[in-house]
Amino acid sequence: xxxxxxxxxxxxxxxxxSMTLLCAQDMNxxxxxxxxxxxxMGLRLIHYSVGEGTTAKGEVPDGYNVSRLKKQNFLLGxxxxxxxxxxxxxxxxxxxxxxxYFGPGTRLTVT
Amino acid sequence: xQSVTQPDIHITVSEGASLELRCNYSYGATPYLFWYVQSPxxxxxxxxxxxxxDTLVQGIKGFEAEFKRSQSSFNLRKPSVHWxxxxxxxxxxxxxxxxxxxFGAGTRLFVKA
Numbered sequence: 001x002x003x004x005x006x007x008x009x010x011x012x013x014x015x016x017x018s019m020t021l022l023c024a025q026d027m028n029x030x031x032x033x034x035x036x037x038x039x040x041m042g043l044r045l046i047h048y049s050v051g052e053g054t055t056a057k058g059e060v061p062d063g064y065n066v067s068r069l070k071k072q073n074f075l076l077g078x079x080x081x082x083x084x085x086x087x088x089x090x091x092x093x094x095x096x097x098x099x100x101y102f103g104p105g106t107r108l109t110v111t
Numbered sequence: 112x113q114s115v116t117q118p119d120i121h122i123t124v125s126e127g128a129s130l131e132l133r134c135n136y137s138y139g140a141t142p143y144l145f146w147y148v149q150s151p152x153x154x155x156x157x158x159x160x161x162x163x164x165d166t167l168v169q170g171i172k173g174f175e176a177e178f179k180r181s182q183s184s185f186n187l188r189k190p191s192v193h194w195x196x197x198x199x200x201x202x203x204x205x206x207x208x209x210x211x212x213x214f215g216a217g218t219r220l221f222v223k224a
Contacts, residue, residue: 004154031210040120040216040217041216042201042214042215042216042217043155043201043214045211045212048210048211050210058211090154090155092154092155094210096209098143098145098160098162098205098209099145099157099160100155100157100212102154102155102156103154104152104153104154105152105153105154
């Protein structure tokens with residue numbers, strides 16, 4: 001039982017490049033989330049999903065897109081990376097929307 | 112708007128000393144409250160949670176927290192801190208039917224020998 005996994009763990013992008021972050025969970029959770037963590041700002045919700053095929057915007061969705069084609073996977077895309085998107089990205093999942101289970105994070109640097 | 116405030120950005124305590132991390136929330140109804148811990152380079156892990164009932168809740172690693180409705184607080188405590196407790200701690204509240212969580216900005220705990 002791996003819990004929540006994220007790939008890649010680290011990535012460096014140049015401004016304007018695109019990439020996709022993958023989150024996978026093996027706990028059969030309905031709800032999945034993408035957060036970004038920046039110093040002194042806690043975790044901010046980017047997008048979330050309450051079930052397969054559904055997504056919704058969170059607090060800071062601009063510049064990101066998501067897809068949930070399979071229940072166990074939640075993808076976060078950056079279409080045209082900007083330095084302001086340098087951050088640590090965390091995926092989380094939960095079954096009833098309360099306690100969240102987090103992945104180990106992806107550290108992204110945009111130069 | 113609902114919010115969670117952790118007044119202390121960082122705290123330093125000596126190993127073996129007691130610890131209290133503060134958390135205040137702004138929420139219209141009885142909230143569901145959580146404390147998470149994040150060790151360096153790791154994701155967040157749940158320490159404890161409060162939904163209802165006894166206002167003093169026990170968690171993992173010897174932590175406890177007390178819900179005080181009159182003060183809108185949910186402070187985290189530990190009687191004797193260990194060096195391995197050095198980490199960042201996040202208070203959180205669940206809103207919107209239970210599938211959105213609002214996190215505080217975090218308190219970083221330093222433990223000195």
